[in-house]
Amino acid sequence: MKGVRAGSRSPIFCGARRMEQSNRFWRTVLLAAPVAVFTVFVIWPLLSSFHYSFTNWNGFNREFDYVGFSNYAKIVTDKLFLNAAINTVIWMVAAILLPTLLGLGLALLIDSRVPGGTMFKSIFYLPICLSAVVVGQIWVWIYQPDWGLLNTVIGLVSGEEFRYPWLAKPDTALGSVIIAWAWQQTGLSMVIYLAGLTSIPEDLIEVCEIEGATAWQRIRMLIIPLLTPATVVVIALSVINSLKGFDILYIMTGGGPFHSSDTLAMHMYNESFKKYLMGYGSAISVVLFLIALTIIRIYFRQLRRVDEIYG
Amino acid sequence: MADLRLENVSKRFGDVQVINGVDFAAKHGEFVVFVGPSGCGKSTLLRLITGLEETGGGRIFIGGADVTGMKPSKRGVAMVFQSYALFPHMTVEDNIGFGLRLAKLPKEEIGRRVAEAARILQIEDLLERKPRQLSGGQRQRVAIGRSIIRDPKVFLFDEPLSNLDAALRVQMRLEIARLHKRLGATMIYVTHDQTEAMTLADRIVVINRGRIEQVGSPIDLYDHPANRFVSGFIGSPAMNFIDVNEHGPENCTSLGAGSASIELDGCQVAGATAIGIRPEHLELAGPEEGDFPATVEIIEKLGAESLVYLQFDGSDLPLTMRTSPEHPLCAGETVHVRFNKDRIHFFDRDGKILNRP
Amino acid sequence: MVDAAAIDRPLRDFNPWPAVIVVCLVCLAVLFLAPTLGVLLSSVKTTRDIAFGELWTIPDTLFLGNFGEVIANPAVHRYILNTILVTVPATAASIALGVFAGYVFSKLPFRGSDVLFLILVSGMFFPPQVILIPLFRLFNTMGLIDTLWPIIIVHTALGIPICTLLMRNFFATVPNALREAAILEGANEWQVLMRVALPLSLPAIAVLATLQFTWIWNDFLWPLIFTNSDEKRTIMIGIVNLKGQYSVAWGVQGALSLIASIPTLIVFLFFQRYFIKGMTMGAVKG
Numbered sequence: 001m002k003g004v005r006a007g008s009r010s011p012i013f014c015g016a017r018r019m020e021q022s023n024r025f026w027r028t029v030l031l032a033a034p035v036a037v038f039t040v041f042v043i044w045p046l047l048s049s050f051h052y053s054f055t056n057w058n059g060f061n062r063e064f065d066y067v068g069f070s071n072y073a074k075i076v077t078d079k080l081f082l083n084a085a086i087n088t089v090i091w092m093v094a095a096i097l098l099p100t101l102l103g104l105g106l107a108l109l110i111d112s113r114v115p116g117g118t119m120f121k122s123i124f125y126l127p128i129c130l131s132a133v134v135v136g137q138i139w140v141w142i143y144q145p146d147w148g149l150l151n152t153v154i155g156l157v158s159g160e161e162f163r164y165p166w167l168a169k170p171d172t173a174l175g176s177v178i179i180a181w182a183w184q185q186t187g188l189s190m191v192i193y194l195a196g197l198t199s200i201p202e203d204l205i206e207v208c209e210i211e212g213a214t215a216w217q218r219i220r221m222l223i224i225p226l227l228t229p230a231t232v233v234v235i236a237l238s239v240i241n242s243l244k245g246f247d248i249l250y251i252m253t254g255g256g257p258f259h260s261s262d263t264l265a266m267h268m269y270n271e272s273f274k275k276y277l278m279g280y281g282s283a284i285s286v287v288l289f290l291i292a293l294t295i296i297r298i299y300f301r302q303l304r305r306v307d308e309i310y311g
Numbered sequence: 312m313a314d315l316r317l318e319n320v321s322k323r324f325g326d327v328q329v330i331n332g333v334d335f336a337a338k339h340g341e342f343v344v345f346v347g348p349s350g351c352g353k354s355t356l357l358r359l360i361t362g363l364e365e366t367g368g369g370r371i372f373i374g375g376a377d378v379t380g381m382k383p384s385k386r387g388v389a390m391v392f393q394s395y396a397l398f399p400h401m402t403v404e405d406n407i408g409f410g411l412r413l414a415k416l417p418k419e420e421i422g423r424r425v426a427e428a429a430r431i432l433q434i435e436d437l438l439e440r441k442p443r444q445l446s447g448g449q450r451q452r453v454a455i456g457r458s459i460i461r462d463p464k465v466f467l468f469d470e471p472l473s474n475l476d477a478a479l480r481v482q483m484r485l486e487i488a489r490l491h492k493r494l495g496a497t498m499i500y501v502t503h504d505q506t507e508a509m510t511l512a513d514r515i516v517v518i519n520r521g522r523i524e525q526v527g528s529p530i531d532l533y534d535h536p537a538n539r540f541v542s543g544f545i546g547s548p549a550m551n552f553i554d555v556n557e558h559g560p561e562n563c564t565s566l567g568a569g570s571a572s573i574e575l576d577g578c579q580v581a582g583a584t585a586i587g588i589r590p591e592h593l594e595l596a597g598p599e600e601g602d603f604p605a606t607v608e609i610i611e612k613l614g615a616e617s618l619v620y621l622q623f624d625g626s627d628l629p630l631t632m633r634t635s636p637e638h639p640l641c642a643g644e645t646v647h648v649r650f651n652k653d654r655i656h657f658f659d660r661d662g663k664i665l666n667r668p
Numbered sequence: 669m670v671d672a673a674a675i676d677r678p679l680r681d682f683n684p685w686p687a688v689i690v691v692c693l694v695c696l697a698v699l700f701l702a703p704t705l706g707v708l709l710s711s712v713k714t715t716r717d718i719a720f721g722e723l724w725t726i727p728d729t730l731f732l733g734n735f736g737e738v739i740a741n742p743a744v745h746r747y748i749l750n751t752i753l754v755t756v757p758a759t760a761a762s763i764a765l766g767v768f769a770g771y772v773f774s775k776l777p778f779r780g781s782d783v784l785f786l787i788l789v790s791g792m793f794f795p796p797q798v799i800l801i802p803l804f805r806l807f808n809t810m811g812l813i814d815t816l817w818p819i820i821i822v823h824t825a826l827g828i829p830i831c832t833l834l835m836r837n838f839f840a841t842v843p844n845a846l847r848e849a850a851i852l853e854g855a856n857e858w859q860v861l862m863r864v865a866l867p868l869s870l871p872a873i874a875v876l877a878t879l880q881f882t883w884i885w886n887d888f889l890w891p892l893i894f895t896n897s898d899e900k901r902t903i904m905i906g907i908v909n910l911k912g913q914y915s916v917a918w919g920v921q922g923a924l925s926l927i928a929s930i931p932t933l934i935v936f937l938f939f940q941r942y943f944i945k946g947m948t949m950g951a952v953k954g
Contacts, residue, residue, distance in 0.1 A: 019851075023776050026857035030772045034765035034788070034828050041803065041825035042791050048802035059804070106696065114689050122940060123697045126704060129936040129943070131886030133904040134925045138703040141710070141918070149706060149724050183703065191944045203396035206363050211410035211461070212384025215685070221413075225400040244795045247888040251908065265797045272801055273893065282801050289798040296793050309441060310399050 049289065052282035059276040071283035081284065083259055084267035087174055088243070091263055094175075095242035098182035100234050103189025104227070108219065110190070111197045121194070125187035132184075136251030139180035143167050167253055170260035177252050177261055181245065189234045196230030197223070229306045236299040243292055264288055314339045314497040315360065315465050320369035321521075322352075322359055329355050331521040332369070337465075337499065337514075342491050345501045346508040347518035348544070353501045356518065357467055360499065361390050374464040389458030390467040393474060395450045397442040397457075403429075404438040407456040428456040431493070448479045455487075459494065468500040472507065484510060505545050509533070517541050539662035542587045548618060548631045550587045550656070564655075573603045573623075575650060580665045583657035590618065590633040592651035601647025605630065607640050621648065710922030711735065718918045734923035744924065746899065747906035751885060754816050754902060758823035759880040763873060765824065766831020771861050773832065774839035775847055785836065792829035796889060804893060818894040819902070823884045831876050834946065838872035839865055875946035878939040882932045903928045 053071050057064035075081050106124055110117045127135060142149045143166035155162040166176045200223065208218045246265040249255060255262040255270060262270070264284060272281025315337040322330040329352045337343045345353040358364040360371060362383035370379045378386045397406050404425055405412070411421045429435045432452040442450055451471060458466055468487070472480045488511055491498055502508055508515050509529045517524040517532065517540070525537040529545075536542035542550045556572055559565025564586065566573040596602075605621040608629075619640060621630040632648065640646065657665040710718060712730045738744055773785045807818040842865055850860045866873075891902040901909060907924055914920040936943060 022857065024778075027772050027776050027778060030768040030776075030857075030861075031784075034769040034832065035784070037765060037821075037825050038788055038791065038828050041806075041821055042799060042828075043787075045799035045802035045806065046794070048805075049798055052801055052805075057801075057805070062809075106693075109689050109693050109696075112686070112689055114686050114693065116690070116693075120693050120697055124700055125940070125944065126936065127700070129882055129886075129932045130704075130929055131888065131904050131932070133886075133888055133907050134707070134929050135703075137907065137921065137925055138707055141706055142703060147718060147720075147724075149702060152724055183700070186700075201394065201396065203392045203394055204398060206361075206383075207390075207392070207396045207398075207409070207457075209363060210361055210383045210388065210390055211413055212382070213413050217413055221409075222398065226398075228400070240793050240795075244797075246797070250888070250892075265795055268797050268800075278801050278805075285795075285798045285800065288795050292794050292798070296790060309443065 046289070049282045049285050052279055053286045055279045055282075057278040057282075059272070059278045064279065067279065071280045074280060075283055075287065080259055080262065080267060081264075084262040084264050087261065088245075088263045088265075090174065091178060091181075091245055092239055092242045094178045095181065095185065095245070096235055096238045098178070099185040099189045099238055100231070102182065102186045103234065104193050104224075104231075106186065106190045107193035107197060108223070111194060121190070124190050127184040128187045130184070132247030133251055135180060135184050136248045139176070139183070140167065140252055142180075143176050168257055170258050173253050173257060174261040177249055180252065181242075181248055184248075185238065185241065188237065192234050192237075193227060193230050196227045200226050226310070229303075229310050232299070232302050232306055236295070236302075239295050239299075240292065243288065243295075264291075314341075314374055315343075315499065316372040317356075317360075318370045318372070320356070320359060320366055320371060322355060322364060322367040329521050330359065330367070333518075333521075333523055335516060335523060335526065337497055339497055340495045342488075342498045342500065342511060342513045343516060344508040344512035344514075345499065345516045345518055346505055346544070347503065347524075349503050351518045352521040353503075353518045354469055357390075357469055357499065357501050360386075360465070361388050361467060362386055387464040388467055389461045389463035389465075390469060391451075391454045391458050391471045393470040395442075395454040395474075397450055397453055399442055401441070402438065403434065403440050403442070403445070403453050403456075406442065406453055407438075407460055409457060410461050424460050425456075428460045431459065431490070432456050447475050448483060451475065451483055452486075455490065459490075464497065466494075466496055466498040468498065470502055471500075472502070473504070480507075487511065506547060509545070515545075517544060519544075535664075536656065537664055539585065539587065539658045539664075542656055542658075542664075546589060548590050548633075550589050551593070551630050552585055552587050552658075553628065553630075554585050555583050555657075564657075575602060575652060575655075578652045578655065580657040580667055582659050583665055584660045585658045587656040587658065588650060588654065590631040592654040593621075593630065593632040594649050594651065595632075595634060595638060596647050596649035598647050600649055602649050603647070604645055605648050607642050607644045607646055609642060610640055612636060621646070707922045707925050710918050711926050713919050715917050715919050719916070731919070734917075734919040735927070737917075737920050738923045738927055741910075743898065743906065743910070744903075744927070747901055747903040748928075750816060750900060751902040751904075754819045754823070754891075755881060755884045758820045758827065758884050759877060761820070761824040762827025762831050762880055763876050765828050766833075766835045766876065767861075767866065767869075767873070769828065769832040770835025770837075770839055771865060773836040774842075775844070775860075775865070776857070785832070789829045789833045791826065792833070796826070800889075800893060807894060812894075814895050814897050814900050816895075816900060819887075819890045822890050822894075823880075823887070827880050827884075830879065834872055834876055835869065838869050842868050871942070874939065875942040878935050878943045879946040882935055882943070885932055 052064075054066055054068060055064040056067045106120075110120050110124075114120075130138075143151075145151060145163045145165040145168075148166075150166065151162045151164060154164075164172075166172045204222060204226070205218070208222055213221065244265060245263055246269065249261055249263060249266050250269070253261045255266040265288065268281050268284040268288065271277045271284060315335075317333050317335045320330060320333045321328070331352075333356060345356060347353045355364060359366050360373075362378070362381060366379055370377055372378065373386050373388065398409070401409070407428055408421045408425045411424060425438070426435070429438055432455060434449060434452050434456065437445060437449060437453070442453070445453065454471070471487070472483050475483060484507060487500075491511075500507075500511060512529055514526060515529055515532055516526050519540050525532060525541045527535070532541060532545045536545060539552070543552070553566045553573075556565040556567045559572075560574065562577060562579055564575040564579050564583065566575065566586065598604075603623060605623045607619055608622045609620040611618040611620075614636065617634050617636045617638070617640070619632040619634055621632055622628070623630060624645070630648075634640075657667065659665050706724065709724065709727065711734050712727055712732065714731050714733070717727075717731075769788065773781055803818070803822060804813075807813050812818050846864055846868075847860050850864050851857075855863065886904060887902075888904045891900075891905045895901055895905070898909065907921070907928055910924060911921065914924075
């Protein structure tokens with residue numbers, strides 16, 4: 001209080017206070033809209049999901065009853081949930097390995113300054129700008145049993161007609177979609193790795209040259225360790241994106257055949273918008289949220305650790 | 312035998328000729344400093360020696376062998392980078408032993424040699440740390456450690472002190488000098504700082520615009536510069552230059568100073584268009600003995616000496632004079648200044664030094 | 669600069685690596701392009717050709733009937749119009765909100781602003797399924813289901829995290845001294861934002877515009893949930909819907925996919941630099 005009174009006498013302090021008032025005013029004005037929109041349409045629904053997960057809302061009626069933890073109890077016994085969870089894990093592991101390794105390989109190849117690097121970069125990156133719907137359609141055609149590219153090529157190589165319905169068999173449906181997904185995601189990993197490669201100081205590479213490192217030693221001992229920050233980002237994005245994996249599955253298999261390509265996101269959609277079990281669907285979405293939250297926390301912890309070394 | 316010999320080495324980047332036919336040889340155990348203004352090509356020359364840049368022409372010999380076109384790692388050189396170029400993800404120990412690990416030497420030997428290098432550089436207790444946890448001076452030592460462990464024929468230093476603060480720079484300068492004495496190895500050191508060059512070098516190579524201007528010992532370059540560029544570059548504060556009037560009196564050098572002129576009797580060199588005189592070769596004198604009157608503009612008191620910035624009356628010709636601090640001078644005062652005529656350097660139209668008769 | 673990264677520079681000896689690498693890259697590029705080429709090829713072929721296994725060959729003649737069919741279909745016009753009506757306002761609104769929030773976080777920070785920023789940005793990471801049901805109920809109660817409004821609103825809200833993040837990071841590079849100088853000249857905060865910060869941040873806005881445009885244009889989930897009549901469908905849902913109508917007309921499907929991808933392909937071709945920058949900026953700083 002004393003400080004304020006003393007301040008009001010001094011013109012400098014008075015100006016500073018008016019400045020702070022003005023800052024507060026503009027802060028409020030500028031933040032109002034984004035915070036309001038985000039709160040109403042993201043945070044509030046997020047919290048409501050918890051709320052609805054304790055109800056039996058069916059999506060049509062205004063009313064619903066509270067059913068306690070029974071939706072969560074159902075999750076534990078739901079074979080389809082378990083199936084979807086396992087598929088999500090498979091999806092996640094593949095989504096981490098394929099685009100990360102492919103993206104790293106492509107980035108290293110392109111970064112070696114061969115002619116046409118920019119063109120190659122664009123080609124590998126192109127799928128990113130296509131929609132899941134279009135990508136799904138393209139790959140449905142590749143897997144098409146009668147005239148699809150895959151069967152055609154296998155037929156040409158083996159010399160006999162090959163007509164395997166990749167997407168219609170439980171054994172291959174999920175894997176086939178994962179490959180389509182990897183095809184689209186690789187470009188993203190690649191550009192993140194390329195950005196990581198340009199941030200490696202050139203004199204470190206020169207040290208390798210003077211010290212006589214072979215290309216492989218250089219990649220193993222220097223480049224891959226120095227790309228750790230990029231790798232953390234690539235893996236985190238792969239995991240996060242794989243949790244969101246829905247559109248392309250919906251287009252290519254719809255989760256079938258016989259739920260063989262169901263993921264949690266797909267399962268949640270089916271339970272909520274096909275069977276109208278919105279309460280149960282909410283419970284699944286809460287589980288999804290908790291998984292995502294865990295992953296994000298791990299991610300930020302890793303990011304901080306990496307930052308301490310590479311900063 | 313020369314450990315390093317350059318024969319007519321040249322290099323161009325696109326249309327720019329950055330190195331222009333350089334010939335030079337460093338004797339075994341010599342500490343050679345390449346010095347020049349930024350962009351003069353001294354760093355490029357160093358990179359040509361390492362093989363990080365391919366030579367555009369000429370040959371490079373290291374330890375008697377022609378290494379032109381050889382891979383950097385085969386040349387037997389080690390380089391300390393300006394940025395230290397330490398691997399952030401490796402400990403100090405792994406950074407120093409990097410080259411030995413690449414060569415797949417046995418673990419015990421690597422450990423022994425790293426320990427030896429660390430002892431020489433007094434960084435034994437830092438071996439487990441990562442570069443981020445080190446100060447600038449410590450990083451510098453690690454970088455040096457990585458180069459001495461390879462036991463190279465020639466050490467190369469690329470402006471190794473320019474990322475350090477002034478006090479540390481002086482300390483590291485001494486340490487590098489000590490290291491040179493201890494190892495007795497040939498060292499090539501690039502810097503733009505002429506003080507570093509003067510203090511460290513057995514021989515200095517002054518480079519300008521991709522050419523060698525002069526090679527010689529520090530004192531040699533200071534006392535007997537070959538041309539105006541070297542005269543101006545070596546020495547701090549820089550040498551004063553004054554133009555010579557074309558039509559001066561007989562047996563006298565007439566110096567142009569705006570509307571007035573300074574006549575230096577009994578001292579003339581034919582063909583001189585400019586003279587140079589170092590700040591310590593100007594001295595205060597009485598009105599009679601003085602060669603010219605001047606106004607004191609600013610005095611920098613450095614303690615052991617004072618630098619006096621003079622304005623010659625009637626012109627904007629700036630002159631720097633080094634005096635002892637005892638002289639009670641103050642700004643605005645008019646003083647009389649005398650040239651030490653034996654120490655005047657005469658330059659011709661092209662900036663080349665002219666011998667006195 | 670990092671040309672030495674994966675290969676040794678050619679030092680007099682013949683170095684086979686660049687050639688090997690180019691061959692590898694060409695093979696991979698062909699593999700990566702094949703799917704996209706398939707769509708291109710299908711769109712210029714008749715259904716009959718495709719059924720006879722001719723999809724993957726280079727055609728002798730271009731059959732443009734598929735494009736004619738798609739362009740003549742009034743449903744397609746409606747889909748595209750709806751998509752534009754969603755994409756343009758949602759892109760603009762999310763960027764505007766991101767600019768406001770990013771400006772505050774970078775130039776007018778306050779106690780707790782870090783936490784608020786983190787909350788906003790973390791929205792980027794969560795699967796959208798998490799908010800699906802409550803939003804459905806919310807818009808249902810508001811009577812907005814089967815209009816374009818929910819899609820616009822949700823895309824605006826979900827765009828706030830990335831827009832705020834990128835704008836904050838960009839504004840952080842605008843020197844504070846500029847803002848202070850403008851304020852000393854008598855400008856208020858709004859004028860500083862509009863006249864000083866915004867003109868300087870056009871590159872960041874270009875990045876966001878390309879990202880948001882592509883994402884919203886390509887989105888499938890939200891229109892699927894919030895619309896059900898054909899009048900309100902966007903183009904991506906439209907493609908799926910028309911599958912029934914053109915069940916074996918693969919050529920038409922290909923042409924439709926191509927037309928639906930043209931806007932994002934144009935963005936990709938002309939703003940690739942911004943696009944990649946946005947992806948890596950958002951990702952690396954995330």
